[in-house]
Amino acid sequence: MAQGPIIFDRELLRRRLARARALGPATFLIDRVAEELGERLAVVVRRFERAADLGTPTDAVARVLASGKVDSVISAQDVAMDEEALPFADQSLDLVVSALSLQFVNDLPGALIQIRRALKPDGLLLAALIGGETLTELREAFAQAESEVEGGISPRVAPFADLRDMGALLQRAGFALPVVDSDKVIVRYRSVFDLMHDLRRMGAANILHERRRKPLRRATLARMAEIYARRFADVDGRLRATFEIVWLLGWAPHESQQKPLKPGSAARRLADALGAKEISAGEKAGR
16 A cells, blocks of 8 residues: 655654653643543433544543543553554444544544544544644744745644635544534744743644755844744734644444435425525526
8 A cells, every 4th residue: 555645753743742751741732622521521421332542642622521522531641552553443333532643644634544443333533633824923933034044935834724624624534414613723822932942841843754854044033034924923022833633523334424405305495494485596586
């Protein structure tokens, strides 16, 4: 089987996450996501016997699940697992969740197919991943600074998932009743260096496979900081940083699930339901 493009250095990601734990991780974003994941799961009217938490770098999601409607949880803290090669048998899970991990998978369509196969019929996937509008400010500031100082640009911020593509990916993976939405979180910093420090403590520094291996030049970094402060500061001088959270929900197919009506099978005409006159093709409405 031909290997797809390698976008992320997964071994470097593991080292960066280990460094983040040693530094004292910045967990504000993942804690927020874990809380919302619990709220979204609370509206699902059923109980889940066996769940898996894929790749969430802290135990925040596992703690939320343990206090809710899940009987047992397998998490990355308990079992060594790779989101690109899941260790689960087909139809062995009732629920799969993930918080801020799937955006670093090289083959996301393949990972979604593996998840769907691991779910029992009518099993649920609920995942949050970093979206394409994340860190647009940092991306723009770096691009302008490198262009000015070095005469070219290099990839420094990952090409995260585009919201418009995710519904199609869920359908392509075989999920039924897919739902995709997003939420933007604006975090404010005293300086861009505080933002970059938080990114290191999240394990989210540059892990692109095609990243530039040479150290960042001081002149480029200084110019980037100037551009960021000029373009993305609020009136009080604090700097904005955008994080987009994309939410994915999909069900493993089951015969009990709702299905769209076949064309022409409606019991009532739309015009009757609206109390309106139906106008045939070619007939012009009166003015």
